[in-house]
Amino acid sequence: MSASPTSRSDVLAKTFDQLQAGDRFSTDPRVVTEEDVLAFAELTGDHHPLHVDEAWAAQGPFGRRIAHGMLVLSRAAGQIPFDPRRVRALRRVRDAVFKRPVFPGESIHSDVRIDELRPADDTAGLVACALDVRNGDGKLVVRGTIELVWARTP
DSSP states (O other), rough: OOOSSSOOHHHHHHOOOGTTTTTTOOOOOOEOOHHHHHHHHHHOOOHHHHOOOHHHTTSHHHOOOOOHHHHHHHHHTTTTTOOTTTTEEEEEEEEEHHHHHHHOTEEEEEEEEEEEEOSSSSSSSEEEEEEEEEEESSSSSEEEEEEEEESSSS
């Protein structure tokens, strides 16, 4: 297993058969904006006041509005610049645990580790990527695994 982080481009340029469990990299930070939270609420229909009503949220457990957990997880997965010639599809999200809130205006990044590799057929394999999503202070906000269909040849 690879012990130290490798270049994101080095890992993402590999075919399925070149990947190794333990390969890892980090994504660049990106801010979860006020606009992101409101657009996600509109897109999903999740208008819970904890996300969209500042006065209501101020009385809640976090003292202010928070981003939707699924927005944070989606943004984390979307920040990974997968090569579309290699990654064919997102197959599954599993074991997502939301550890801390993310507030509008906070940045997040992901530490990504290749956890499992399973051949599916002669053309593709299944790659499980463990995500540790962290805020700007480095605190863990979401932990989960995404499983991808990854091409065996370019």
